[in-house]
Amino acid sequence: MKNVITALDVHDVRFPTAAAGDGSDAINRGDYSATYVSLKTDAGVEGAGFTFTNGRGNEITCAAVRALAHHVVGRSVEEIFADPVAFWRSLSADVQLRWLGPEKGVIHMATGAIVNAVWDLRAKLEGKPLWRLLAEMPTEELVRSVDFHHITDALTPDEAAAILDKGLAGMDERLAELSRDGFPSYTTSVGWLGYPDDKVRELTRQAYAEGWRAMKMKVGGPIEDDVRRASIIRAEIGPDALLMMDANQVWDVDEAIANMELLAEFDPYWIEEPTHADDVLGHARIQQSVAPIRVATGEVAANRVIFKQLLQAEAIGVMQIDACRVGGVNEVLSEILMAAKFGVPICPHAGAWACASTSSTWPSSTTCGSAPRSTAGWSSTSTTCTSTSSIRCAPATAGTCCPRPLATAPP
Template structure:
C-alpha cells in the first residue's frame, strides 16, 4: 500500500554549450520527481523533464495527482491503470489547465512513471521484463485508449499484441546483444565548428553508427556548413540526423530543408511548430524521400494519432517523461505499430527509462530495433546510470525503471 508521497524539484546545470539548440539556448536539465513509498519501504521513482523555470509548477501539480493514490495498493492500481490514468487526466478542474498537455500532463507523467517503477520493484523485476511478461490483455488494461476508438480499440490493441507473439523469442536475443544507440551530443547548437568536428571523430571511435546535429541558425549557411562537416567526418555509412527544434516557419523550412538534403540526412527533426500538423504534411510531401521525425513536443496520443493519419511523420519520437508517462508512451507505440512507423524516443530521461521501453517495443510489439538517443550529461546523478558500450545500450538488470537519483536516496 502506498503510504507516503514525496515530490522533489531536481535541477542540474550543464557544462557550457551542452544541451543547447536553436530555441533553447541555456537549458538547465530538470526533473519534477515523484516518489511513492509503500508500507514495505519500497520507493517508486518517476519524473517529468523540464528545462528549469516552471519545474516547481510541475511539482505542485504532481503532488495533487500523487495524493490521490495514497492508501492504494500498487498491484490493484496497475491491474486497471488505464482507468486510473483516464480518471486522473480528466479530473474536472485540472483538465481545464490542459487538457492533456502542459504542466498538468507533465505532472501526470511524473506520477505515472513512479507507479510503473514501484510496480516493477515490488515484483523484483526490471521494467522491461515486467512489461514483456504481461499478457496482451494485461498490457491493454494499463492503457487509456479514449479518443482513439476510430483507430485503435481495446480489442484491436490486444489483437495487435497477440499477432506479434510470433518471433518474440527470436527478438529476445537483443537482451544479450544490447540496443543500438545514437549520439545526440556531437553537435549542440552553441558548439563551435571545431568542437563538432572533434565530437564526430570521438563518436565514431566510441562505436556509434548514427549521430545528430542541431540546426536552425539565423544564417542557413551555418547549418549547411556544419551538416557537411558532420557528413565529412562520419562518412556515408553513418546515419546523420538534423534537428531544428521548431525554429523555422513553413516557408523557411521548405527552402532550407531542400538545401540540407544535399548532405543526405537520415531525418530532419522538429522543423516547425509541433502543433502545425498540416505544415508538416506539406513539408513531408515536398522533401520526400527525406523523412521527418516528430514528437519531442507533441503532448498526447491524440495529436500523435493525427500525425500518423496524415502520413507526415517518418519517425515518432514520443517521450515518456514529456507525454503522460509509460502508459501513454505504450499507447502511442501501439498506434505507430499499426501504421508501420518506427518509434525512436526523445530521451528527456537521458535514456534511463526508455532503455526499458524500447526493449518492450521491440520484443513484444515487433518494432524495429533501430536505435535510441544517447545523452550522457546527467549520468553521474543516477544510482544506476545507463551503460553504453561500443555505441550500444547494455540491458539493465536491476529491479525498476532505472530512474532513481542519488540526491534523493
C-alpha cells in the first residue's frame, strides 16, 4: 500500500520575543517565528517540518513553500524515497525558482521545511523518531540519500560509505548512552545582548544552580560592555564551566581578532560567527589568529558548498549546521559526513526554540545546543543532526562540540 501525500498546509507562526529583548544580539532583535509545514496523507499520518525566521518576512517563506508544494503533493512516500536525490533536486533545483537562490535564501529554507516534513512523515510511518531512523539506516541507503554534486572534491560516495560503516562499530553502546544520558547542552538564556547587567548576573546564577555548566553570551556591542558582561558571567560560573561567545557576524576580520584578544582572559570555548557568514577566508584568518579559541559558525551557512569551503580552509573548529536553514535532511547528511571526514565536531544551531516542535521531537535536554530553559523542545531535524553524527560518525567526530563533561539541562 502506498502512502500518498494529499495536501500541504503551511502556517505562519510568530512569537513576540523582541519586546523583552529575548533573542537579542548585536544585529537581530526579532520576533522568533516559523514557517510550519504539515503534509497530509491518505493514510491519515501527517509529516511536519519548519524553517525559522525572525518575524517580518515569515510570510515570504510561507509563500515560497506554496510555490514549491506541487513537487510533493500527489506523490507517494514510497516514490519519493525510491530516488531521494531526484526528489531533493526537484525542489532545490526547480527550473524556475532556483534563480532566486541558487540553493540559498528563502527558497532553500522553504525547501528544507518541506524536505524535513517528508522525512518526518517517513519516520512516523516507520514508528521511529527521525534521528533513530537515520542512525539505524543501512549505509547504502544513507549514501543514496546524499546529493554529492559540487562536493566530490571534498567527499566521495565511497568515502561517505566508509565513514558510515566504521560508525557501526560500537553503535549499540552509543545508542544506549544516548537513551540513558542524552546530550550535553548549553544555555544562551543568561547572555542576550539586550539584558542589563543585573539580569545577566541573576540569570547566570540561576542557571548554574539548576545544573548548567555551559553558558553562551552575546558579544558585539561596545567592547568595554562585552568585557564587563563576560567578567560577570565568568565570576558566577567559576573557572571550570564553559563560556561561549557569539558575535552574530557584526565584526570585521581585524576587529574580531582585536576584540578576542581582549576577551581571551575569560577563557571562551568558542567565538561564534565572528564576521560575515560568507567570508570563508576571513574565518580562516580569525581561526588562525585566535587559536586555541575555536571559531564556530554555520547557523546561516546556506548550503553544503559553503560548509565544504569552511572545512577545506580550516576556518572553523566547531561546525554549526542549522537543519532549518539548509535544504533539509538530505543536505544535512552531506554536511555531517564532510565534518566527519575533516574531523570537525558538530554542535547544531536551532533558532526555532520558540516554535512548535514536530511530533518526533526528542527532549531538549538531549541535544547539544542552546535554548531558553522555559521552552519545551527542539525540532526533530536539529536533534537528528547531533544524533546521526554522534552515533554513525562518532569515530571521526566524537559527535559533540564539548569535550568536558557537562550537566545536562534539567527537564
